[in-house]
Amino acid sequence: MSLPAWLEPIREGAASITAEDISRFVPPEGASTRKGAVLMLFGEGPTGPDLLLTERSHDMRSHPGQISFPGGSIDPADSGPVAAALREAEEETGLDPAGVEVFGRLPELWLPPSNFAVTAVLGWWADPTPVAVVDPGEVRTVLRVPLEELLDPRHRVTVTHPRGYRSPGWLIGDDKDLVLWGFTAGLINKLFDHVGLTRDWDATVEHPLPDYMLGVRQD
Numbered sequence: 001m002s003l004p005a006w007l008e009p010i011r012e013g014a015a016s017i018t019a020e021d022i023s024r025f026v027p028p029e030g031a032s033t034r035k036g037a038v039l040m041l042f043g044e045g046p047t048g049p050d051l052l053l054t055e056r057s058h059d060m061r062s063h064p065g066q067i068s069f070p071g072g073s074i075d076p077a078d079s080g081p082v083a084a085a086l087r088e089a090e091e092e093t094g095l096d097p098a099g100v101e102v103f104g105r106l107p108e109l110w111l112p113p114s115n116f117a118v119t120a121v122l123g124w125w126a127d128p129t130p131v132a133v134v135d136p137g138e139v140r141t142v143l144r145v146p147l148e149e150l151l152d153p154r155h156r157v158t159v160t161h162p163r164g165y166r167s168p169g170w171l172i173g174d175d176k177d178l179v180l181w182g183f184t185a186g187l188i189n190k191l192f193d194h195v196g197l198t199r200d201w202d203a204t205v206e207h208p209l210p211d212y213m214l215g216v217r218q219d
Contacts, residue, residue, distance in 0.1 A: 003103060003124055006049055006182070007042055009104050013195035014122050019107035022190040027110045033117035038071030039089045040187070041100060043125030047146045053127035054092055054129070054176060055141040058212050065213040067172070067180040067185075069120065070095070081105060081119035086106070087207075093142045094134050099127030111183060120187060145180075146170050150188065153201035157186070160208050171207065179209060 001187040003011060010169050019026045043053040056066045059062035070089035078084040084103070086097035133139045149155055150170060159169035159181035168189045180188075192198045 003101075004044065004049075004172070007103075007121070007124060009197070010042070010191070014074065014104035014106055015107065015201065016123075019109060019189065020093045020189065021105065021194055022028060023109050025110045025112055027108055027214075033115050035074040035081075036070035036072060036116045036118040036196075037085040037088070038073055038120050038184075039100075039119060040069055040120050040121055041095075041123045041125055042088065042147075043128050043144065045128075045144045047148070049147040050090075050144045051147060051150065052095075052125075053143045053145055053172075053180070053184070054139050055143065057136065057138055057140045061215075062139070063181075064215055065210070066182065066184075067143070067178055068184045069072045071118070073116075073185070082121050085119075085121040085123075085138040092133040092134060092139050094129050096127075096129040096207065098109035099125060099129050101126045109183075109187075118183075141173075141178075143178075151192070151197060151199055153199050156201035157205050157207040158202075158203050160206050162209075163213065168203070169207065179207065179213065181209070 016111045043050055047103055053067055054070055056063055058064045071085055072088040074084040082102050089095045100123040102123050105124040108117050108119050110117050131142050133142055155170050157169050158165045166179045169185045171182050172178050
């Protein structure tokens with residue numbers, strides 16, 4: 001497999017990072033968990049290296065408006081996390097899995113509220129294909145976010161939740177009005193930290209979650 005030079009540190013970092021490097025939440029030994037997988041897909045778009053993300057529909061009952069990697073539950077018919085991540089990406093964005101070269105995966109992480117044990121599958125978009133919203137009831141927007149945008153300290157914030165939760169995050173999108181936070185932001189943040197890509201940023205700059213991401217209706 002031939003990866004671009006800029007992606008090699010991420011491939012090497014994915015091979016060396018541990019679950020504890022990313023999160024204190026790992027699946028309890030012997031616990032019965034729900035298995036899930038997400039696709040962390042790197043490509044090269046019009047503005048250079050980028051990462052594929054989706055914005056969930058604002059009408060979803062859980063996590064409305066959440067920016068996340070394509071992904072979901074591992075179905076019995078899936079051969080494992082890789083198959084599940086590629087299938088979910090195709091269902092959500094119309095991605096052709098044949099154009100993706102999988103080059104690694106991150107350690108399984110645990111999401112206690114939903115009891116999901118999630119594996120992030122890392123892919124290189126060797127043969128990019130058009131992507132778009134497949135089901136507006138689930139996905140509002142499909143995004144190819146430039147890595148430069150994620151590395152630029154001007155777009156970095158500490159996202160605050162009314163319940164006191166704080167998370168490293170980003171303001172992304174054309175108007176920088178989309179909030180990337182939570183599990184997905186934490187994964188990106190820790191991986192970039194681990195491979196030495198993170199640039200100094202001001203964690204004292206706070207940004208509250210918008211009402212629609214809290215399930216507050218806007219009438």
